[in-house]
Amino acid sequence: MLKRALSFLATGTLLGSLIPLSPSANADAMVWKVSNEHGEVYLGGTIHMLRESDYPLKQEYDIAFGDSDTVVFETDVNGASDLGFQQKMMMQMSLPPGKTLADILQPKTYKRLSDFSAQCGLPLEMMQSFKPAMVILTLTQLELQKLDITANSGLESHFSKLATKHSKTIASLETLDEQIAILATMGDGYEDEFVNGSLDDFENLSAEFQILINAWKAGDVATIDEKMTTMMKDRFPQMYNNLLVKRNFNWIKSIDKLIRTPEKEFILVGAAHLAGPDSVQSLLIAQGYKVEKVKALPENKR
Numbered sequence: 001m002l003k004r005a006l007s008f009l010a011t012g013t014l015l016g017s018l019i020p021l022s023p024s025a026n027a028d029a030m031v032w033k034v035s036n037e038h039g040e041v042y043l044g045g046t047i048h049m050l051r052e053s054d055y056p057l058k059q060e061y062d063i064a065f066g067d068s069d070t071v072v073f074e075t076d077v078n079g080a081s082d083l084g085f086q087q088k089m090m091m092q093m094s095l096p097p098g099k100t101l102a103d104i105l106q107p108k109t110y111k112r113l114s115d116f117s118a119q120c121g122l123p124l125e126m127m128q129s130f131k132p133a134m135v136i137l138t139l140t141q142l143e144l145q146k147l148d149i150t151a152n153s154g155l156e157s158h159f160s161k162l163a164t165k166h167s168k169t170i171a172s173l174e175t176l177d178e179q180i181a182i183l184a185t186m187g188d189g190y191e192d193e194f195v196n197g198s199l200d201d202f203e204n205l206s207a208e209f210q211i212l213i214n215a216w217k218a219g220d221v222a223t224i225d226e227k228m229t230t231m232m233k234d235r236f237p238q239m240y241n242n243l244l245v246k247r248n249f250n251w252i253k254s255i256d257k258l259i260r261t262p263e264k265e266f267i268l269v270g271a272a273h274l275a276g277p278d279s280v281q282s283l284l285i286a287q288g289y290k291v292e293k294v295k296a297l298p299e300n301k302r
Contacts, residue, residue: 028219029060030271031294034284038260042068042294043280045271046155047216051148054213055158059296065162068266070169072258075179077156077172085176092184093134100128101135109192116199133186136198143205159268169263173251185242197235219293221275229276245278252283259289 030045042064047054065071079085095104101124102110113135114124120142127135144150151157163170187194201208215223233240251269258265273280281291 028293028295029058030216030219030221030274031058031060031064032274032281032291033064033294034255034259034281035290036259036288039264041255041259041264042266043255043274043291044155044266044268045216045274046268047213047271048154048156049144049149049151050153050155050213051150052153054153054217057155057158058217060294063294063296064266065159067264068168069263070171070258070265071159071163072171072173072265072267073156073160074269075172075174076176077160078170079176080179085180088177089180089183090130090134092180093131094129095131101130101132102128104191105132105195106192109195112199113195116202131184131187132191132195133183133188136187136195137183139202140198143202144209147206147209149209155268159266171265173254173267173269174247182242182247186239189238190236194236194239216271221279224271224275225279228272229278232272233276244273244276248273248278248280248283251280252287255280255284256287 032043034041034043044061044064095101101113105113110124113132117124117127117135117139120139122138122142124135127138160170162168215227229240229244232244251267251273255267258267269280276282285291
């Protein structure tokens, strides 16, 4: 999922005012080496849903993957397709018994959501028992699929398949239950603002997604910070804290343990986690780690 299903909410929802970027073949990728006296790991930024045309990846990703024994994702990417997980997610993203979407949204917001949902071929009556977050996640996936943007083409799927092919260990920073809990809180307490902001962004989804891809490919962390993480912090501070800050702090504890193992890990997380003053890199540097960009090899040494 993107972070309206973690990555799209942390990035794609907040792209409305981004400036189009022209990715350079020589620009750095979002891949870093993290090290201290105990060892080293690689850290890479991902987009959870992509198109086949977004490949091949920059060489820095290949370097980190090739030099690693273990690939670590945010959560269990294979377990997320399990029927039991899907059922549990639907239960936790349901409204309390007796409550409906029409009860918790303002009439104007509800009508706007209902109209858009109908345009997408998903009558809102079918989603009455779910929280707004579940409705927005579902609509996001439907709209992205129209653009041939899918989780099957995302970086997690890509590297999960590569890891299996090359007999590398696969691990995760969070459990699926932890991820469900995060998704279930999105929009709680500010439902109308959350829904209206999401509907605003759907209007230019194709262009906004391309801007996101260009920024990620260019490795432009400053722009991702300015136009994504800072915008989320300003517009939805609760979401910023739950989706980014709390998880980043938890992850650096896991990274500290991973860096002490004999194996070398390649840790892949959503790009929004790697931008801004609360980024994973900033937190690691504050704790004394050395964090440096991975550089592609010159053409004559590849």
